[in-house]
Amino acid sequence: MESTTARHLPGGWQGAYCQPAMTWSAESSDEELMLHYRDGDAAAFDVLYARHRGGVYRYLLRQCREAAVAEELFQDVWMKLIRARAGYTVQARFATYLYRLAHNRWIDHFRRHRPGTVVSLDEEEGEAPFDPPDERERPQDEALDTRRQAARLMELVAELPVAQREAFLLQQEGGMSVEEVAQATGVTRETAKSRLRYAMSKLRKGMLEWR
Amino acid sequence: MALNERDTRDPRLERLYREAASEAPPAHLDAAILAAARRDVGARPRSLSTALRRWQVPVSIAAVVVVGVSLVTLMMEEGVDRLGEIGIPPVTAPADKPVSELKQAPPAAAATGAAQQQVESQARAEQEASRDDSKRAVDLGKMEATSPRTGDSAANSGMGAAAPSPAAEPFPKPLAAPPLLAQERAATAPTDTVTASRPEAASPAPGERRSTAPATDVPQPKIMARAMVAKPAASDRQPVWQGLEKEPPEKWVVRIEELIREGRTAEAEEMRAEFKRRFPDHSLGRAAK
Numbered sequence: 001m002e003s004t005t006a007r008h009l010p011g012g013w014q015g016a017y018c019q020p021a022m023t024w025s026a027e028s029s030d031e032e033l034m035l036h037y038r039d040g041d042a043a044a045f046d047v048l049y050a051r052h053r054g055g056v057y058r059y060l061l062r063q064c065r066e067a068a069v070a071e072e073l074f075q076d077v078w079m080k081l082i083r084a085r086a087g088y089t090v091q092a093r094f095a096t097y098l099y100r101l102a103h104n105r106w107i108d109h110f111r112r113h114r115p116g117t118v119v120s121l122d123e124e125e126g127e128a129p130f131d132p133p134d135e136r137e138r139p140q141d142e143a144l145d146t147r148r149q150a151a152r153l154m155e156l157v158a159e160l161p162v163a164q165r166e167a168f169l170l171q172q173e174g175g176m177s178v179e180e181v182a183q184a185t186g187v188t189r190e191t192a193k194s195r196l197r198y199a200m201s202k203l204r205k206g207m208l209e210w211r
Numbered sequence: 212m213a214l215n216e217r218d219t220r221d222p223r224l225e226r227l228y229r230e231a232a233s234e235a236p237p238a239h240l241d242a243a244i245l246a247a248a249r250r251d252v253g254a255r256p257r258s259l260s261t262a263l264r265r266w267q268v269p270v271s272i273a274a275v276v277v278v279g280v281s282l283v284t285l286m287m288e289e290g291v292d293r294l295g296e297i298g299i300p301p302v303t304a305p306a307d308k309p310v311s312e313l314k315q316a317p318p319a320a321a322a323t324g325a326a327q328q329q330v331e332s333q334a335r336a337e338q339e340a341s342r343d344d345s346k347r348a349v350d351l352g353k354m355e356a357t358s359p360r361t362g363d364s365a366a367n368s369g370m371g372a373a374a375p376s377p378a379a380e381p382f383p384k385p386l387a388a389p390p391l392l393a394q395e396r397a398a399t400a401p402t403d404t405v406t407a408s409r410p411e412a413a414s415p416a417p418g419e420r421r422s423t424a425p426a427t428d429v430p431q432p433k434i435m436a437r438a439m440v441a442k443p444a445a446s447d448r449q450p451v452w453q454g455l456e457k458e459p460p461e462k463w464v465v466r467i468e469e470l471i472r473e474g475r476t477a478e479a480e481e482m483r484a485e486f487k488r489r490f491p492d493h494s495l496g497r498a499a500k
Contacts, residue, residue, distance in 0.1 A: 042252040046245060057236040074236055078244045082251050150231030153224065171219070172228055178219060196219040203224050 030094030038088045049078070052095065055173035056102050062157060062169055063106050073109055077102045092183060099174045099184045103166070149207070156206035160199055167195035168203075451478045452485055460486065460493040467495065 024036050024044055030051065036044035056077060061070040080101055091097070157165060163185075170181045182192035451470065455463055463486045470479035483495065 037248070037252070040252050042249045045248045045252075049241070049245060049248070053241065054235050058232050058234050061234055071236065071240055075240055075244060079247060082244075082248050085251065146227070146230060150227055153227050154231050157228070172225060172232070193219060200219060200221055200224070204221060207224065207227075 031090045034085075034088055034094050035090065038085045045082075048094075052098055055175075056098065059099065059102055059166075059169045059173045060106060063162070063166060064109065065158065069109065073102070073105050077105050080105070093180060095174045095176065096180045096184050099170055099176070103170075103184055103186075153203065153207060156203050159206075160202060164195045164199035164202070167192055168199040171196060450485075451482045460490040463490070464496050 024032055024041075024047075026047060028036075028044075028047075030048060033044040033048040037048065057070060057074050060073045060077075061067060064070055064073065077098070081098065157168065160168065166185060167181050170176050170184055174180070174184070176184065178193045178196060179189055181196065182189045185192065452463065452466070455466060463482070467479050467482050467486065470476075470482060486493075486495065
């Protein structure tokens with residue numbers, strides 16, 4: 001699994017004062033790379049894309065659960081980033097900016113293909129009915145392999161409510177803090193934190209049998 | 212804070228998730244996106260501001276040079292044209308001028324010569340005019356000084372201009388003549404002579420003509436000079452009392468009164484002086500005084 005982006009600017013967040021360095025390297029921050037790409041350096045974009053391609057793709061894949069749709073949305077997100085490069089300024093961490101684009105694109109798709117569905121992420125704040133693993137299907141062997149544990153975790157993630165799943169995915173794939181999750185999804189910090197807590201709680205309970 | 216962190220994070224779950232989540236976009240999608248990114252950069256090579264910044268100084272220098280050279284060339288050409296219009300040859304003539312061009316030069320040189328002649332003749336005419344004025348002033352003074360003997364040509368011809376006789380003392384000195392000179396000049400305007408001798412009767416004053424007349428109008432200053440010279444000299448003028456020499460003093464008085472009535476005070480004064488000289492025993496009437 002490629003490393004996904006839990007990068008922070010050295011010396012703290014500089015916000016709009018961040019300027020691109022004269023040269024960049026593979027260790028340069030996302031924001032520096034994006035600024036270089038904005039100024040016409042296509043190679044900087046290659047590095048940036050390599051850092052975030054997997055995370056964005058998995059975020060979309062887990063949200064829409066169809067590979068074809070995920071690919072379409074994935075391409076749309078990156079094309080939007082490319083088109084917006086000339087006007088890019090450093091307002092927040094690049095990952096937040098990128099996943100915000102992905103979030104908006106997924107919401108658009110969700111509303112278009114399920115017009116009757118109200119995407120009220122707040123309504124999923126409450127405890128969703130948690131379906132504990134069936135004791136009869138529980139393998140007798142205590143030494144289950146990691147592969148099966150991972151498969152079970154993926155099942156549990158897929159069963160999470162949309163908002164909680166999104167918060168969890170942004171945290172894991174985007175390497176975001178609670179604040180950044182809130183910023184990317186457009187909710188308050190407390191809401192984002194609540195979603196993350198519920199998601200973690202459900203996953204822990206679901207994986208209890210493997211502990 | 213630690214409690215909050217524990218609520219929202221689980222290292223074991225996160226490690227398990229990272230091991231499980233290994234999906235990646237297909238290679239064709241990567242290629243398409245990277246190509247689009249390069250295409251976008253290639254279509255708009257760097258931002259406009261960057262390109263402008265790079266070429267700002269050279270383009271500015273080039274523009275200044277082009278504009279400067281154009282202006283200098285234009286001004287030089289216009290300057291040569293203007294010099295040609297007034298007939299002055301350009302300051303810098305090429306040393307290696309072809310013979311054919313040199314042969315074509317005479318008309319221009321002739322025009323130049325004519326213009327120079329015109330300028331010289333104008334200056335000469337002005338000098339003559341001023342000299343004439345002063346001469347006329349002296350002559351007038353002389354005439355007035357010698358007027359008692361007018362008619363006595365032998366005595367008149369023998370008088371020196373620079374040596375006024377004691378008899379001239381009661382008369383105004385030559386320096387007092389200018390009022391009479393001005394009147395005379397007004398009465399005998401040179402333009403009349405000029406217009407009489409020239410077909411363009413309604414032509415403007417000489418000063419105006421000089422500014423608007425073509426450069427080939429060379430004779431004009433000469434005519435002016437001639438006109439200035441052709442002004443009637445004070446010595447040539449008939450005396451006011453002409454025809455009254457043999458008349459009795461009463462007629463003189465009548466004539467003086469006429470002159471006073473007509474406002475010709477200078478002439479009246481002149482005649483009065485002559486009257487006193489001729490008829491010292493007669494007194495002028497109140498009207499004649």
